Amino acid sequence: MSPFVRVYKGDDMPLYIQAADAVRARIADGSVRPGDRLPSVRRLSDELGVNPATVVAAYRILSREGLLDMRRGSGVYVSEDARAQDAQSGASRALKEPVQAVEFDLSASVPPEDSYPLDDVKRYLVQAVDMDGGAAFSYQEAGGYPPLRKALARELARAFGLGVDAADVHVVSGAQQGLDLAARVLLRHGDLALVEAPGYQGAGSAFLAAGARVEAVEAGVGGLDLDAIERAATERPLRLLYVNPTLQNPSCAVYPEDFRERLVHLAQRHGFFIIEDDLMVDLAEQRPRPLRSYDATGKVLYLKSFSKSLMPGLRIAVLEAPPAMRERLESAKRAIDLSSNGLIQRVLTFILNDGRYAEHLASVRKRYEHACDEFCRGLSGVSGLSWERPAGGLNVWLELPAGLSGSAAAGACRSDGILVAPEAEFRSDAGARDAHLRLSFGSVRLNAAGEAGSRVARALSAAIAATGRGILARGR
Secondary structure (H helix, E strand, O other): OOOOOOOOOOOOOOHHHHHHHHHHHHHHOOOOOOOOEOOOHHHHHHHHOOOHHHHHHHHHHHHHOOOEEEEOOOEEEEOOOHHHHHHHHHHHHHHHOOOOOOOEEOOOOOOOHHHOOHHHHHHHHHHHHHHHHHHHHOOOOOOOOHHHHHHHHHHHHHHHOOOOOHHHEEEEOOHHHHHHHHHHHHOOOOOEEEEEEOOOHHHHHHHHHOOOEEEEEEEEOOEEOHHHHHHHHHHOOEEEEEEOOOOOOOOOOOOOHHHHHHHHHHHHHHOOEEEEEOOOHHHEOOOOOOHHHHOOOOOEEEEEEOOOOOOHHHOOEEEEOOHHHHHHHHHHHHHHHOOOOHHHHHHHHHHHHOOHHHHHHHHHHHHHHHHHHHHHHHHOOOOOOEEOOOOEOOOEEEEOOOOOOHHHHHHHHHHOOEEOEEHHHHOOOOOOOOOEEEEOHHHOOHHHHHHHHHHHHHHHHHHHHHHOOOOOOOOO
16 A cells, blocks of 8 residues: 655655645645545654654644644544635646646746856865865764854854854754754744745744744835734734845845844844845845844844755755854754765865855856846736846746736746746735746746746736736836
């Protein structure tokens, strides 16, 4: 008998997220239907060979999404609300027919493979083995390879305009692990944690897995709704807030300086912590001051990945946290995977210390600027579409005309061989606002950026015509 779902323990993705994704896929493809009872926590944990807490965390995520009902004393069932989502999925499938082979994947915000600094990586791999031999393949210190921590502390001190102790710099296996570690250390069952909407769903998943109550705060070009945050902090004890202030995912917004300063002061006044996710900052045309630079009381944890600026397969990120959290973070890291890859940590150390990182960034920023120009030129000329040219990064946040949802627009693009990400994928509540597409122009070959934009324009033009609506394009 085949297992209900599978997880892969050698994968960098946390097991509870893998399990949630696998169950969600079973619901989406109709393998389980509204009202069906799912395996118990104990049965599924035994089947997967994982801790029961992993399955509880996965089920909790899906319950928060409205896909599961967790009935005390009875079991876990596919929610009746999933029926409406199934119907919506059916409508999307109808829009997608006939489905063509994927020619442009604009749904994944990742750098293209031909931008990877492979020659540098090959050279540094050899140097690392020559320098340290077998030690490069041994278990490393939980906090990270000491020379890398020093190099990262130097980089962060320059960005913050503050002194940074290398002992407070924790090397983690990707930004998602950084979120998971912070959640384990900071959150207890029932704590309130806030996330952005629209925003990166992995943050809310990590907080839910730690047992927190997760609520979304609306995000716009000016930042998060500070009044809503203050109300949450005043009415109930607020423990943690996640924010992605520079080239925000998915909106590409760069939150203004006054918002950043006010948010940190709010955290200091009410005593909650902030996780500042700065994954795109190195690709910004102008680097803004991070929230961390305003923090003098240990309320901001700074998280930064190198997956967008170098290559996703490095699986290396940095989490800088207050000194009081040193031992707890290292203990949590040891419990998850002992340590991050020692060989790759050495490679990143060479890249940072040899000046190659700055040279690489200058090159890719120029590349993405050109790709953005070509993509937006191809996208222009369609009534009803509106966007702001991003101040760097890999993505465009495209506003759709009334009457055409992001999910329907994504279906229309898919039928023309193009994958895009609708706004609904960045919101946790069913039926929430779905009026945009995130288009990752940086993920395609440079010489194909213009064609990709034109293909999206063609697909959306047909979709808009089908709705019987059309207004003046406001692309800028």
